[in-house]
Amino acid sequence: MNREADLSERERSILQAVVQLYVTTAEAVGSRSIVKRLGLEISPATVRNTMSDLEEAGYLQQLHTSSGRVPTDKGYRYYVDYLMHVQELTIQERARIETELTERLDDADQVMRQTSHLLALISHQTGIVEGPDESDARVNRVELMPLTTTRTAVLIADSYGRVRTHIVTSDRALEAELLGRVTRFLNDNLRGVPVEKLASSLQTRLRIFVDEQHHLAEEASRLLQLLPSQRAGQIYLDGTTHLFEHPEFRDVERAREVFNLLEERERVVGLLRAGLRDSTNMRTTILLGGEASMQGVDDIGIVAASYSVGDKPVGMIGVLGPRRMPYSRVTALVDYTATMLSRLLTRLAG
Amino acid sequence: MNREADLSERERSILQAVVQLYVTTAEAVGSRSIVKRLGLEISPATVRNTMSDLEEAGYLQQLHTSSGRVPTDKGYRYYVDYLMHVQELTIQERARIETELTERLDDADQVMRQTSHLLALISHQTGIVEGPDESDARVNRVELMPLTTTRTAVLIADSYGRVRTHIVTSDRALEAELLGRVTRFLNDNLRGVPVEKLASSLQTRLRIFVDEQHHLAEEASRLLQLLPSQRAGQIYLDGTTHLFEHPEFRDVERAREVFNLLEERERVVGLLRAGLRDSTNMRTTILLGGEASMQGVDDIGIVAASYSVGDKPVGMIGVLGPRRMPYSRVTALVDYTATMLSRLLTRLAG
DNA sequence: GTTAGCACTCGAATGCATTGAGTGCCAAAG
DNA sequence: CTTTGGCACTCAATGCATTCGAGTGCTAAC
Numbered sequence: 015m016n017r018e019a020d021l022s023e024r025e026r027s028i029l030q031a032v033v034q035l036y037v038t039t040a041e042a043v044g045s046r047s048i049v050k051r052l053g054l055e056i057s058p059a060t061v062r063n064t065m066s067d068l069e070e071a072g073y074l075q076q077l078h079t080s081s082g083r084v085p086t087d088k089g090y091r092y093y094v095d096y097l098m099h100v101q102e103l104t105i106q107e108r109a110r111i112e113t114e115l116t117e118r119l120d121d122a123d124q125v126m127r128q129t130s131h132l133l134a135l136i137s138h139q140t141g142i143v144e145g146p147d148e149s150d151a152r153v154n155r156v157e158l159m160p161l162t163t164t165r166t167a168v169l170i171a172d173s174y175g176r177v178r179t180h181i182v183t184s185d186r187a188l189e190a191e192l193l194g195r196v197t198r199f200l201n202d203n204l205r206g207v208p209v210e211k212l213a214s215s216l217q218t219r220l221r222i223f224v225d226e227q228h229h230l231a232e233e234a235s236r237l238l239q240l241l242p243s244q245r246a247g248q249i250y251l252d253g254t255t256h257l258f259e260h261p262e263f264r265d266v267e268r269a270r271e272v273f274n275l276l277e278e279r280e281r282v283v284g285l286l287r288a289g290l291r292d293s294t295n296m297r298t299t300i301l302l303g304g305e306a307s308m309q310g311v312d313d314i315g316i317v318a319a320s321y322s323v324g325d326k327p328v329g330m331i332g333v334l335g336p337r338r339m340p341y342s343r344v345t346a347l348v349d350y351t352a353t354m355l356s357r358l359l360t361r362l363a364g
Numbered sequence: 365m366n367r368e369a370d371l372s373e374r375e376r377s378i379l380q381a382v383v384q385l386y387v388t389t390a391e392a393v394g395s396r397s398i399v400k401r402l403g404l405e406i407s408p409a410t411v412r413n414t415m416s417d418l419e420e421a422g423y424l425q426q427l428h429t430s431s432g433r434v435p436t437d438k439g440y441r442y443y444v445d446y447l448m449h450v451q452e453l454t455i456q457e458r459a460r461i462e463t464e465l466t467e468r469l470d471d472a473d474q475v476m477r478q479t480s481h482l483l484a485l486i487s488h489q490t491g492i493v494e495g496p497d498e499s500d501a502r503v504n505r506v507e508l509m510p511l512t513t514t515r516t517a518v519l520i521a522d523s524y525g526r527v528r529t530h531i532v533t534s535d536r537a538l539e540a541e542l543l544g545r546v547t548r549f550l551n552d553n554l555r556g557v558p559v560e561k562l563a564s565s566l567q568t569r570l571r572i573f574v575d576e577q578h579h580l581a582e583e584a585s586r587l588l589q590l591l592p593s594q595r596a597g598q599i600y601l602d603g604t605t606h607l608f609e610h611p612e613f614r615d616v617e618r619a620r621e622v623f624n625l626l627e628e629r630e631r632v633v634g635l636l637r638a639g640l641r642d643s644t645n646m647r648t649t650i651l652l653g654g655e656a657s658m659q660g661v662d663d664i665g666i667v668a669a670s671y672s673v674g675d676k677p678v679g680m681i682g683v684l685g686p687r688r689m690p691y692s693r694v695t696a697l698v699d700y701t702a703t704m705l706s707r708l709l710t711r712l713a714g
Numbered sequence: 715g716t717t718a719g720c721a722c723t724c725g726a727a728t729g730c731a732t733t734g735a736g737t738g739c740c741a742a743a744g
Numbered sequence: 745c746t747t748t749g750g751c752a753c754t755c756a757a758t759g760c761a762t763t764c765g766a767g768t769g770c771t772a773a774c
Contacts, residue, residue, distance in 0.1 A: 046767080056717090078723080079768070080722080167519070169507070171509060269619070392736090395736075409738095415737095432735080432737090
């Protein structure tokens with residue numbers, strides 16, 4: 015079923031005008047302002063009739079009998095799916111994203127931190143970057159670094175160009191020389207193994223090498239057993255205070271809800287993932303507070319896109335703001351940023 | 365000058381009652397409730413006279429002519445300096461801090477994250493931990509880990525048991541074998557050097573070793589030059605959303621001010637440091653919004669304490685909340701936590 | 715199908731009286 | 745000289761009635 019066909023040309027342009035006006039003014043929009051906005055030769059009364067139809071069909075909503083109208087979830091959804099035309103970024107903005115991202119090219123971690131910063135800076139909203147999915151990361155290199163006789167830093171460089179540090183304590187003293195040999199052993203045997211399966215992989219390979227390198231393998235196994243199990247994908251946030259700029263969060267309770275959401279990283283990841291799942295063939299997805307995947311937090315909207323390393327999508331980025339967000343601008347931003355990030359990370363991993 | 369002598373016994377106990385009542389109720393306190401609170405055989409009228417004196421002396425304040433009174437900065441200051449008796453933590457709370465901190469004993473970074481979490485959890489306020497001052501950190505061990513032919517991870521374990529990762533890109537390809545030799549060279553020559561002076565120290569020692577190990581030293585120098593200069597001490601925050609629970613931050617503008625402060629890490633570090641400087645011989649310091657060192661953010665209070673590695677104070681922890689804070693409880697918490705943290709980090713570094 | 719006109723609705727703003735917690739002050743008591 | 749009871753006074757908060765105005769819904773005419 016093509017919802018696009020449901021609305022007449024006039025209804026479409028009026029819905030569009032309502033959304034756009036509401037987004038900029040944050041106030042319910044009336045028939046007169048619509049006429050002004052469209053510059054058309056129709057009277058407010060006509061607009062009122064159409065708006066009434068749109069309300070009946072569930073696209074608009076009145077806060078009280080004699081007020082202007084405001085888009086409903088359905089109205090926003092229609093707008094972002096069919097009416098919005100993505101507003102290109104300016105050349106300056108593109109250039110800025112490109113230079114400020116490539117500056118930090120060295121370090122995947124820093125690239126992602128900087129990405130969230132840029133998203134926030136340019137959109138004046140909250141920028142979100144979810145780090146590459148741990149489950150796809152593979153071991154590029156392992157290093158064991160003695161800290162004290164019993165404490166050892168296990169350093170794992172993964173296929174995304176990130177370096178992770180875990181510190182493990184063992185019962186008995188380990189000599190630096192031994193750690194050096196174990197390191198070499200691990201690098202010879204574990205490159206390309208999924209990071210999550212480091213310990214279990216080693217167990218498997220142990221069987222093969224058990225005779226010749228029994229001692230080394232034992233030691234390595236002991237160390238890797240101590241690694242904490244993988245936490246959920248890292249998340250980078252920036253610009254959370256921009257939320258305070260919007261009138262919908264004047265009420266502290268509302269603001270609090272959103273801040274609570276942002277503190278629960280798994281929930282944020284969950285939302286972004288849901289967005290990816292529901293996404294059509296578009297590169298960006300828009301999630302609206304109140305819709306199925308966003309139970310529990312109304313009032314917000316998220317523009318999200320996935321980024322890839324090579325051809326494989328590995329994580330999400332997004333911009334979170336009030337549901338009343340300038341989607342056309344933000345969509346362009348998120349789309350372009352995701353493309354740039356993909357390119358950079360691919361180069362880093364390659 | 366001993367300010368303690370300035371006030372009569374009655375004035376002292378009434379000031380104390382005002383602060384305590386105001387802290388729990390968040391409402392201006394009147395003469396009747398004070399009488400009830402103190403359970404004394406004096407009449408409200410007497411209390412009113414005394415309160416009037418206290419107001420004239422600047423310890424109390426009326427919001428409007430016919431309302432109850434509220435402590436001023438000076439009033440709070442007197443209270444925390446002379447009237448407050450620290451309320452011991454319960455055994456359960458002590459036990460909790462101890463077990464939940466020692467659990468993560470391995471990793472200084474995690475210990476500090478956990479510390480901020482505990483501070484927030486137990487106080488129901490915002491917990492702050494400032495990582496050990498970078499300027500005192502010394503190199504314990506260095507490792508170079510090849511990521512690609514041109515990208516190298518420089519790993520530095522410092523004397524506080526932390527491991528830092530920097531990724532540097534060099535112009536020309538570096539063989540793993542070479543990096544191994546450079547690593548050994550660095551560890552032989554740079555242990556104990558202040559982390560900040562890594563690059564310059566190497567330059568100095570280069571002159572000595574220039575003949576025999578010219579090539580190695582050159583290579584090492586090139587890599588270390590690329591390290592980013594040290595950013596200010598890391599900061600760990602937790603429980604920022606607790607701020608929303610207090611009526612003083614019902615007004616979004618107020619809340620926003622504090623969140624902005626918390627986003628500017630250097631400013632937070634600056635406040636804590638100022639606290640350390642002003643501190644008397646007490647182990648904890650209390651900073652009150654509006655006072656000299658806290659220009660620009662009213663309405664908040666901070667209880668801070670320094671922690672040490674060995675005998676040397678290296679960083680600060682604190683709890684931030686509304687100025688109307690239960691200082692006696694929070695002070696006990698911060699004090700005990702700082703002691704525990706010192707003990708753990710000393711053990712880690714030792 | 716579109717428009718002008720008009721009655722109607724309802725939130726927001728304004729004015730006004732009431733209430734009550736709390737003070738300041740004074741004169742009397744201790 | 746300190747303390748107390750009494751009393752007038754102040755001021756925020758509350759409730760209520762009124763007004764104002766943006767905006768609608770409806771109907772009759774175009």
